[in-house]
Amino acid sequence: MNAQLLNPFTIDIPDSVSSTLSTAECSTLLFNHGSSILSGQYLAVGRSDGYITIWDIETKSVLRLLAGHVRPVTGLAWSRYNRYLASCSGDWNVVVWDLAAKSQAASGLRKAAGREGDVVNTDETDPRLPFESERKTTIRFDCAVSSVQFAPASSGWLVVVLASQEAYLVDIRDKVRLGKTRGENGKVQVKDVECSPRRILLSSAAAAQVINSEATQAQDEAEEPTPAASSTPGITAARFTPDSRFIVAGTSKGSLLIFDAVTGDVLDELKVLSTTSGVKELAFDSTGKFLVVNCNDRALRILSVHTTSSTTSHHNDRPAKRLRTSLSLTLLHKIQDMIQRTAWNNIGFSPSSDYIFAGAAHKASHNVYIWDRTSSTLSKILEGPKDWSIGVDWHPSRPMLASASNTGAIYVWFTPTEEIWSAYAPGFEELEENMEYEEREDEFDFIDGKGESERLRQEEEEAAYVRICDAxxxxxxxxxxxxxxxxxxxxxxxxxxxxxxxxxxxxxxxxxxxxxxxxxxxxxxxxxxxxxxxxxxxxxxxxxxLDDDDCDRFVIPPRLELDFSVFHDDHL
Structure with missing residues (x-):
């Protein structure tokens, strides 16, 4: 929809349920947030039976069905331009899907999903439909996986949080090996590198060591020993910053750790939440200036984010070793339900960062709360059916919100927008009812020579257009x-x-x-x-x-050989 046709004075908050996907069997959901021109066009749905379905929001139809898990899907992540989708599950696996894979001739031709893409019964393969495997890579861990996220700037990096309160920075970038024999007739050879993903442990113990070492340096002259940490807190949530420079992780003791997004080195530990309750979820806004944190004490905290530069030595009598860039977090507001003591799940920001949303983890209602970010006051409560909410996500550009219930149904909340055509065409006149137009006798007559001159004039105007892209x-x-x-x-x-x-x-x-x-x-x-x-x-x-997810006009190709009508229902 053209933004010039929308009323700028309407409130950009969803109002009511516009459609329902009752056969989704949803356990988690996520819109395709990113820099693509089709941002918000697709909705990835992780199912309780281990499947993943990708829905088109406009047509309310299924585009892809991905099968790779044997337990319920616990988390999803889109790459920057929608080509890759990462999924995690309770089966200890993280699967990266390549959605650019085209159709195959018939079901049953794939013997094993993976990089090899083995094909059986090749005589029945239609040459017009080239076979490609959807599964790019599979990463297996030692326990269930809680969440996964792509780096916003590259699909070659993942941050993964396990149910055992461990977090990993995973490098899945493609590599190639080039070789040459010394001599005049030496030829250059090329080999693909089939290497396993490189994992970097994001350790909270390293943060404790850094803090203890700094405290020891500060107390060298006083010769007072620094008490060791009684226990190392585990990492319960982790997210990339929108610029992909840092990783912010929440611990089981209410502190926030700042890691370098390339090396995985710990930069700082911040105790700005004023609580010892564990962190459940983290969410940045689209600009990276604000952070909302959901803790186990049933309170949401809004923080402002700033980049700071400091040296590794904080003492004037010691020379600085190197300049270190980190994040500075400031607590702005604390939001909680003082009466009902409601717990929250699936937090996030609206596209304009003016509002904060969270689903109520209450088994007697399906409510989504929306607060004003600047004043932390409650703006609206979206009241749904009696099923409790297990997942919520806001559309990246429209006043649309999708929520999932424990029954697996998905409710799409939307505010109908009234188009103002007079803002686009000043001479346009809005009619209250249909009117029969009486045409002139020569209005649609073709005049020789006029069409050619009109075509030349249009070509000259189109040649003068310049495509403008952002910096x-x-x-x-x-x-x-x-x-x-x-x-x-x-x-x-x-x-x-x-x-x-x-x-x-x-x-x-x-x-x-x-x-x-x-x-x-x-x-x-x-x-x-x-x-x-x-x-x-x-x-x-x-x-x-380099990352091959670089096309901002990428469109997921449909599967021509599969019929997804069984996933549709009559409640759209």
């Missing part, structure tokens, strides 16, 4: 090309490719394939004797590839 997108594309060219130049230098070889067909073809996708050279194995025992030396380098 963030333009800077990201420029940085991507510059970094790739630097990485490719480093590759040619390490492999000792001379000028004649660079002009050859093999090197030119290789450059077309990888020159724009190389992110960095992660490993250099230098020149060593050949592994197969032959005479000569060879060298190999391992390169990390």
């Amino acid at each position: 963030d997108t333009a800077g990201r594309d420029n940085t991507r090309q510059t970094g790739a060219s630097v990485a490719w130049g480093k590759v040619s230098a390490i492999l000792a490719v001379n000028n004649d070889e660079q002009e050859g067909r093999e090197w030119i073809t290789l450059k077309k394939l990888f020159a724009t996708r190389l992110d960095q050279v992660s490993t250099d194995f230098s020149w060593n004797p050949k592994a197969d025992g032959e005479a000569g030396e060879e060298t190999w380098i391992e390169c990390t590839l």
Whole structure:
């Protein structure tokens, strides 16, 4: 819908239930928040039977059915441009799905989902429908997984929180290995690197060690020992900041830990919540300036977020080692139900960050509470059926909200918007009722030569249009090309490719394939004797590839061979 046609004075809060998906069997749900032009078009639904369905909000129809879990789905995460979807479950697995995979000829052709994409009965395969596996990778942990999130700037990084109160930063970026034999006729070889995802433990014990070391330095002159921590709190929730620079994690003792989003190093521990109750959930607004925290004491806390820079040594008599950038959090408001002592679940912000929403964890009602962020006053209560709420999410750009009940049904809350066409066309006249239009005798007559001149004038006007993109997108594309060219130049230098070889067909073809996708050279194995025992030396380098989730116009292709009508009902 064109934003110019909307009434700017309407309240952007959902009002009532506009549609119901009663056959969804939902256990968790999530809109596709991100930078895509189709942001909010899809709703991912994790089911209690382990399946995942992707719904189109406009048509209220199922686009994909993903099967990869044997226990109820506990969490979902979209990548920046909707190509990848991550899901976690009580079966100890995190699965990353590639939604760009196209249709297959018929069901039953896939023998095993995974990178291999094995196919049986290839004689029955329709060549017009190329086979691709939807499952990109599977990450298995030692216990049930509570939540998962993609880094907002890259689909190659995940933060995962386990039910055992452990958190991991997972690197799932694709890698490729390039090699060359020393000599005049040495050819460049390419090998795919089938490596397991790299896991970095986000440890709260490291934060305790950092704080104890700083306290020990401050008390060196007094020679007073620092008491050790009695027990290390576990991490119960973790989220990336919207700029993907930091990870904020909540602990079981009510403190917030700040981690570096690349190395996983702990930067700071903040005790700004004024409570010892454990943190249940964290949620940032779209700008990253505000944070809402849900704790076990049945209270919501709103914090402001600022970036700070400090040195590793806080003492004037000691030289500073290096500059450290971290986050500063300030408590603004505390929200709680003083009368009924209601607990909350699935917190978040509205698209404009003016409101905060939370589902009431009450088994006698299905209510969604909405507060004003600046004053922390209650703005509205969305009252649903008697089923209690287990999941809530707000549309990223519209006054629309989706909530899930314990019965598996999904309720879509929406405020009908009245379009003001006079704001778009000043000469437009709104009619109270239909009127029969009487046309002139020559109004629709074709005049020779007039159509050609009109076409030329329209082409001239369209040629004058300039596509305007935001500074963030333009800077990201420029940085991507510059970094790739630097990485490719480093590759040619390490492999000792001379000028004649660079002009050859093999090197030119290789450059077309990888020159724009190389992110960095992660490993250099230098020149060593050949592994197969032959005479000569060879060298190999391992390169990390750039994120391929880079199309802001990505549309999920439909599955032509499957019928999803069984998931639809008559309550839409």
